[in-house]
Amino acid sequence: MRYLPSSPAEDRALLDAIGVARAEDLLTGIPEPLRLKGGLDLPLQGSEQEVTWQMLDLANKNTRFCAQFLGAGAYDHFVPSAIDAMVCRQEWFTAYTPYQPEISQGTLQHIFEYQTLICDLTGLEVTNASLYDGGTACVETALMAVRVAKKRNIVLVSEGLHPLYRQVLKTNFAPHDDLQLVEVALKDGVTDLADLQAKLNGDVAAVMVGYPNFLGAVEDLTALAGPVHAAGALLVSVTQEALAFGWLEAPGKAGADMACGEAMSFGNKPNFGGPYLGFLAVKDAHKREIPGRVVGQTKDLDGRTGYVLTLTAREQHIRRDKATSNICSNQGLVALRANIYLQLAGPEGLKGLAEQNVAKAQYLRQRLLELPDMEPMFEAPFFNEFVLRYKGDMAALQEACLAESLLPGLDLGRFYPEYQGCILWCATELHTRRMIESLVEILARVPATV
Amino acid sequence: MRYLPSSPAEDRALLDAIGVARAEDLLTGIPEPLRLKGGLDLPLQGSEQEVTWQMLDLANKNTRFCAQFLGAGAYDHFVPSAIDAMVCRQEWFTAYTPYQPEISQGTLQHIFEYQTLICDLTGLEVTNASLYDGGTACVETALMAVRVAKKRNIVLVSEGLHPLYRQVLKTNFAPHDDLQLVEVALKDGVTDLADLQAKLNGDVAAVMVGYPNFLGAVEDLTALAGPVHAAGALLVSVTQEALAFGWLEAPGKAGADMACGEAMSFGNKPNFGGPYLGFLAVKDAHKREIPGRVVGQTKDLDGRTGYVLTLTAREQHIRRDKATSNICSNQGLVALRANIYLQLAGPEGLKGLAEQNVAKAQYLRQRLLELPDMEPMFEAPFFNEFVLRYKGDMAALQEACLAESLLPGLDLGRFYPEYQGCILWCATELHTRRMIESLVEILARVPATV
Amino acid sequence: MFLRQRESLSFDRSVPGKRGMDLPKLDVPAAQDTRPAHLKRTGFDALPELSEVEVIRHFTRLSKWNYGVDDGIYPLGSCTMKHNPRLNEKVAGLPGFTDSHPMAPDALVQGNLEMLFTLQEWLKEITGLPGVTLQPSAGAAGELTGVMLIRAYHVAQGAKRRVILIPDSGHGTNPATAAMAGYEVVELPSRPDGTISFEDVTDPVNGKVRKGLQTLVRELGAEIAGAMITNPNTVGVFEYRFKEISDLLHSVGALVYMDGANMNALVGVARPGDFGVDVMHLNLHKTMSTPHGGGGPGAGPVCCVEKLLPFLPVPVVMRDTVKVGEGEVPRHTYRMAWNRPQSIGKVHTFYGNFGILVRALTYCLSHGSDGLKEATLRAIVNANYIRARLKGAYALHIDSPSLHEVVFSDTLQAKHDVHTLDIAKRLIDHGYHPPTIYFPLIVPGALMIEPTESEDKGELDAFCDTMLAIAKEAETDPEALHQAPTLAPLRRMDETTAARKPVLRWTKA
């Protein structure tokens, strides 16, 4: 087997040195009755050629599209070739967590740079080396908010938060009988201020809103911060499309106390939902409550600057059941992709790309609204996603698009019964005017409402 | 522009330090009338996204196949993923020729290993760091043979040599009024011994034969060596499918004095014909006549083993018009691919793969011969290619194959008028039984001879 | 080599006006600015301005300050640093996978669903457990999912229960997970052989009595939701009484969670489903060689017994068999089942670290049943070879038979005032990555060495020779060890100041 280096003669020499006749003799620690009799009932080993073909066959069974008008938490952006080219250096992708700083300065310095960038984008002061994804980042943030807010046990969650993030939150709050998740309704596509006011009280630790929210709308963090802060709660901004930071003010500067979300947009393809990049940024005052690994700058014995894992007293390997989280392995390599992406983009690139996304989405919306069956839903400003009501037959629309290798937007009925018949559309820099025009042409031909 | 690093302010600083106002002021060395007025009439710069799409568009305009039964000097073999993964390390693919040994030991040691392997495969003693491709390797070998043989001015070339290699030879011999290229006829798919005998004389420097030859047949080098050596000429073995070295005796052990050819089969895709890998191996006695770069082992001042470019007195940068060749840049990175490929394969892998190629080609031939319109041509042993006469309509066959995304073998009429209606078929380890069976089924349905 | 100096932070090299990314020409009307004034992006403080050339050089140079598995043995115990096949990377990069959207209807992602389903089947057979979810992003996430399954099960039975038992040798993620799942942690003491103690244990130092498994089960009984047991445990030893432990726990209605971080010692050799495990996770980034990425991403699938199936996270990937004519090969279609009322819900936004799962299946297909077992045996042989060679020079605090890793202690070296940290740092000078140190906590000055099956005798010998040389040096020149590393780009770091006055990001000077 190509991956197993020892030769038969070497194996023999190893066994002789150990003093056993066969490798199986080393299994004495496993009681005989617990050992597997016979082999695993699985296929035998495959050559590289055979395995390549098998996996290629699977990949090819997925339908390919000319254009995907679907976002909803997974955004298709252009990925510069430099990213894959860097990440595939074995020094990056094969290394472990940088436990030994003297032999891991590459990873450590990268994380320090990544942390700096996340703070810059969010306008906050402290972040960590990454979390699993947007949904679990919401969980860590909500739990942290509860720790920080002490004694307060309610987390209000806007219905504008990604429905799957809310499901993950629900799963993770379920074991905590003392904690409560309460949803805040939407109005005109954004968090309903009246409902929020009604639900705010002295037990509310934090309020989580999308920025932009799942419907693509830009929540007015500043306006929300007023009542939230007045109630003594923390405002948590949740961003599922991090490219919006190129267009929208940093949440930390707009009134949020914490920011979290998903940063897969920085250098990743949709990849069927993972690996993605959860992030969380907080104020300096809260830094000792942050979950996950954190890198800090320090000096070596000779006074040279270097980087180490720090604030480890928060972490599970030191604090065990008192730790701020159980997270150990994170999404390091995806954070590296984001770091490279952001350094390539720079401020001008990020702003420019973000503006192109807005322009494409606005154009898509304008063109779709020319269709008789499409109706506007909300007037709030949006980034690269927006909702339209479709009066036609949803199945027919779906079919017409697929026939032309276009993937339409999300049928919102799946997550919001009240928005049955509405579609969440997305456009990014990858959508050319031609693609948008073909979509509109195809939709124009969909049989009229029955 | 993303590849041009200087910022406007830096540019200014550079110009100030130089003492000019604008970059254009540095063009004073170019007489004004010779400067280009206006700009180049070409499109403006493209973003990475746009250029990727343009090039992807071109790549997609080529027809894709499920299976290619075409070899003829360009063989489709499986390429292990380790090769691309290694070669893409910038330390390998961006480096220049290893002129400075202390900072280039990676490249130098690789070439030394590669040289060792080419000698091993060919059974000869000295080789170089690579030549451009099979055709130009023939040229370098023929010219070297003439230098070595002194005073002899004729090179006999078997018609079994790749027709395009022969064309390249012809082009390069044309300027040498004193040299003569003479072709030797084929008989039963291999070099005609009688014709060879007739053409051998005291002016013949070398005789070049394919091993295996263009028709896939294995020439009996040992049998040819007798008369060639008796006439005082050198026997040159030309291999266009280097994987055959896993099955056939090393030419140097079978009677050849020199071996050259094409080694693209070691780790490359067909790639529309290049970059490929020309090689040439010779006996130790002839080493100072070899063209191209050669790496040798030596010691540093502290007695540590290392590698350097050596025997440079043969080369153009020292000997100028007296050099053994004008070659300077070669196919270094393709040689690296071959080195990695061969080290992965090892003796067992190489033999095993070669045997699989033989098995697939024998099976393909057997199955094709079940078709009423296919007739055998030659009885000589073959490696992974063979010739059959097709009595049906060649255009119809071509069309039927293409309709099912199969690329049929080569219509030999293009190069050998006498083999009009014959097809050169190829099968490698990439051809599954199913692919072969579909080919046969499809051909069985081609309308019968008119 | 060829490194001029430390690579500075990119922020310090930013120069206004440089750019590393060009934008496509905008082919639609420019965006209308619809933002309220106070939500317009005001700018960036750190985001650097660099050309592509500099970004590439920065990350190339930085990479050279790292050590990777292709540099040599990477003997971090418990972390299982195997060879990372390039085939797996290539396959995970196939556009058919990477371009696929997680919100696309099932019919359009049949390849992905078949991929997930197939991997599930492999993991079921490997663990001997009939249920799988691939959603958890890492081992710790798997643990949390597993413990939430336990909780959901108990809740369905009428009471969630209160306590989770965890051995003192357990990884920190175990107690942290139990806490995140709302449980109280009660620690199980270890015996001198490293395994869980059934009996009470008296601390030789302070005389305190720590209750053993039997006492705890007797006293806590129906309060115990379950136990989280690492097997082989973190000392590399199989819990040889595992069956008894699980029987005992089952007798009070508690469930057994197995931390499968060390499953690479069992694949093809023993199956947790056969010795009483109810639920467990696998670290595919360990057992199935998916790369560690400098910290992640990993994948921590959870496998479970029949009775936990209803609680698995949604969606569950299912296969439907399409009936075909007699004698024909049956066709399959795949779908995501979302409507599962007893499910704990979602534990990842989408379906887990899909790209990692692709690599894991590729690993499985490459190895096959025969290769998987062979890998396990060779990993065990390699660890025992190191054990045989270093025994004597380093103390084996726990002498039970090792499986895939061996844990030494620094007690022999401590006599010369040389400690585990010194040994680890000295290895760096010799060009090796150090082993895991100071874990598990039950071994004083632990040096936890896991070579994996990817090392051949040559590399093992080179490593052992170095370890032996260091042991000698500890006797002859302890100061050299205290000073180590001296050949690395940096000497030892001031971690205290780092934690006391944390500098966690760059700020403009």
Add this chain to the structure above:
Amino acid sequence: MFLRQRESLSFDRSVPGKRGMDLPKLDVPAAQDTRPAHLKRTGFDALPELSEVEVIRHFTRLSKWNYGVDDGIYPLGSCTMKHNPRLNEKVAGLPGFTDSHPMAPDALVQGNLEMLFTLQEWLKEITGLPGVTLQPSAGAAGELTGVMLIRAYHVAQGAKRRVILIPDSGHGTNPATAAMAGYEVVELPSRPDGTISFEDVTDPVNGKVRKGLQTLVRELGAEIAGAMITNPNTVGVFEYRFKEISDLLHSVGALVYMDGANMNALVGVARPGDFGVDVMHLNLHKTMSTPHGGGGPGAGPVCCVEKLLPFLPVPVVMRDTVKVGEGEVPRHTYRMAWNRPQSIGKVHTFYGNFGILVRALTYCLSHGSDGLKEATLRAIVNANYIRARLKGAYALHIDSPSLHEVVFSDTLQAKHDVHTLDIAKRLIDHGYHPPTIYFPLIVPGALMIEPTESEDKGELDAFCDTMLAIAKEAETDPEALHQAPTLAPLRRMDETTAARKPVLRWTKA
């Protein structure tokens, strides 16, 4: 860093029974052995037995003894070591290109043909010459093709002629090429400013008179087939009398070949077709940034004037325009033209280094007309900045205005017995790749520095600072320079023994 020791030859690490490649299961009957007994492969003497792990490690570790363009400035003069964009690598690896077969009918490779045609159009516009062949694999192969075109032209005119004139500053490939094309080389002397001398030149040392261009043209006249002139020449200086030179040569019916290795100084700024060049090559691995690969592959397309078109190598890529309806965009098809009776024939088996040509077109599209010119200007600015900073510390043997590279001499250092080789080796100690040394031959102890446009001010300054420090060191501590490099993995090598007793391959001990 993290390199334990020298990496041994893989042959010395071969262990019987290891394998790095598994074969697919054979799904057809095993091969019948049809070979005559004496042609059966008897075995291998060197081919090593290694697992994939060891092969990957070997080539990873070996790579670390190299220096690449991402490590920093790579100032090899004449070699044009630019940034190598990863986009170009990615595009060249698209399966649509890599899987395409060179013997496939034209209709099946329309994308390739359009690619080749488009690149030809770019090169025509850049050089101002109407004919192109993309077949030559490198610069030297381009030269040979070009000189064969000249020969074919003269033969068609009735006489092949006898002589090619080449300046003494020319690259070694020029005279070697002329010889391979059956010509006699006559050397043109240089003037003190580095350009070709029209007048005879008297050697100041031995008093020998070397005939200048005018004399040679007068004396040799119709014997002259052509001249091979590098422009800008190898001193980085534009042959400012180029037009006169070509007029003079044309007046006797000779043709002008331009060695375009330095074309990166002219792209977008001046076009050879505008100053009398009849035929030239481009090194795409220099001018168009295709990677050097540790020696190759490159690509050396040849461009030529109208009258040489009939002689271009076959096949020639042609575009046909398909007439369409009024107002519609015309469609194009592409084909290979093989039937060209006056063609010199084939110069490459297929169509040249296709994968390299793909990269070159990608470079062109990325830069566009504006970026190409900008790159040229920045390369010139960078070279002149180095010139400005190092002038004084290093002697400028030739003081003509530099374009893209600057050539210093070691005469100032030679006073302290420090020579070009010492300076070059000392740069290695500082982590820089040295410049081209001892070329061109007309500059004593030449140090030929070409920064290219890919370096920013920071990197240029760091390099210049180092060069200045070395100049100072030459005065204060010449011995340190004689000993250099001392920080590289090896010290200076015994090249004499290497050449006297060559060891050119490994043999079993």
